[in-house]
Amino acid sequence: MGVAGARGPEAAAPAVDAVICRCEAVALGALVAARNAWAIDDLRQLKLLTRAGMGMCQGRVCQPLLESLARSWGWDPSGALAARPPTRPWAMGQVLPESSEPEHG
Numbered sequence: 505m506g507v508a509g510a511r512g513p514e515a516a517a518p519a520v521d522a523v524i525c526r527c528e529a530v531a532l533g534a535l536v537a538a539r540n541a542w543a544i545d546d547l548r549q550l551k552l553l554t555r556a557g558m559g560m561c562q563g564r565v566c567q568p569l570l571e572s573l574a575r576s577w578g579w580d581p582s583g584a585l586a587a588r589p590p591t592r593p594w595a596m597g598q599v600l601p602e603s604s605e606p607e608h609g
């Protein structure tokens with residue numbers, strides 16, 4: 505746990521109440537507790553159980569922190585936090601009826 509105003513090794517460790525994912529308000533302590541309680545051993549499971557990385561920004565803000573945390577626990581974070589936007593692009597022909605094409609002439 506970090507100590508305010510400390511120098512040396514104490515200053516390097518983040519506090520358990522440090523917010524890692526702002527969108528879902530997930531603190532470091534919650535991530536550690538989830539890992540220990542459910543014997544989680546990969547970042548995807550941690551994400552699904554805590555919702556870290558599943559907020560409005562889809563992990564754009566917290567992904568580097570979550571990946572760094574995963575690496576510090578010896579996990580491979582690659583691909584675990586792939587953003588899944590709620591929408592996907594559609595071609596106009598899929599959403600417009602054929603009769604809606606503009607008339608020429």
Ligand code: FES
Nearest residue numbers: 525527559563566
């Ligand atoms: S900060 Fe984690 S999803 Fe936005």
